[in-house]
Amino acid sequence: MTSHILVINPNSSHKVTKNLEATVVAPEGVKLTFYTAPPDSPLEITPVTSLASETAVLNDFAQSPHLVSDYDAFLVCCYSDHPLVKSLGKLTNKPVMGIMQATLIYALSVNRKSFILTSTSEWEPVLDQAVMDFIGSDSFPTKKFERTRGLNVNVTNLADTEQFNQIYQTTKSIFEDYNDVGCVLLGCAGMAGLDRKLSEKFPDIRFVDSVKIGIELLTSLCRFDSQAK
Known part of the structure; x- marks a missing residue:
């Protein structure tokens, strides 16, 4: 069937x-x-x-x-x-x-700390609140998640090859702050395909394509x- x-x-x-x-x-x-x-x-x-x-x-x-x-x-x-x-x-x-709900189900199912990597910083407080609402908590669940971080790249350009160096450099700088993270939730449908590209740069991190x-x-x-x- x-x-x-x-x-x-x-x-x-x-x-x-x-x-x-x-x-x-x-x-x-x-x-x-x-x-x-x-x-x-x-x-x-x-x-x-x-x-x-x-x-x-x-x-x-x-x-x-x-x-x-x-x-x-x-x-x-x-x-x-x-x-x-x-x-x-x-x-x-x-x-x-x-797709957000799908990644959060995944993140809660694995023994790794996660954070959402999204398109722009405008989404950071919105998605942090969405995580709290999904879990049903009045406080941010710091045992399972770090705070959302934005790339500040237009959503329609996220998959463009010429944007990847900026995405890579920004992600690299985030890992300097989030050194205990093992899983990154790609927080935009426009990031489709970035899971493989970023995994090549950061082989110890699991990048989860939301779609x-x-x-x-x-x-x-x-x-x-x-x-x-």
């Missing part, structure tokens, strides 16, 4: 979606379909524009009901507590997951659901 997963890019950047298509491989028995939000969705999602992104995608889904009925699971590829995860969950009983782990977890949920029926 083949599981069909809809990989949702909730911003309107086809460049980000094409990078996902080029770097994410479907697990055995899984078919991936990649979706880009319509033009009225923001080109780049910030803490301020996530609601506009949610509205644009939900309106598109309302006009195209097959976007819900044709798929077995849904991955929302914005690294945040994106409201689309909850709103899509109200439209279907099928598994819906955000890849999201697909793997959804694949497991689809299989679990099929066995339960």
Whole structure:
């Protein structure tokens, strides 16, 4: 039985979606379909524009009901507590997951201290709060995580080859502060493919691609659901 997963890019950047298509491989028995939000969705999602992104995608889904009925699971590829995860969950009983939630499940499952490496410093307090909310804690869980750090690179340029030296140098400087970290959660869908590049530079660190782990977890949920029926 083949599981069909809809990989949702909730911003309107086809460049980000094409990078996902080029770097994410479907697990055995899984078919991936990649979706880009319509033009009225923001080109780049910030803490301020996530609601506009949610509205644009939900309106598109309302006009195209097959976007819900044709798929077995849904991955929302914005690294945040994106409201689309909850709103899509109200439209279907099928598994819906955000890429941030997927990486946090992974981080809590391994015996390594982690931190989120994201696109810009604007996201740092937002994602730190999201970690606390996900765990259900009023304080930041310092035994498992270091604070989020931003690269200050535009999300649509994160996968560009010419940006990698800046990303490498910034990451290197972060490790000077976070010398007890063994796992880095790549906190942006636009970072797809950076896990391999950064692993070559820092072989002792596990870099977790948020989209890849999201697909793997959804694949497991689809299989679990099929066995339960």
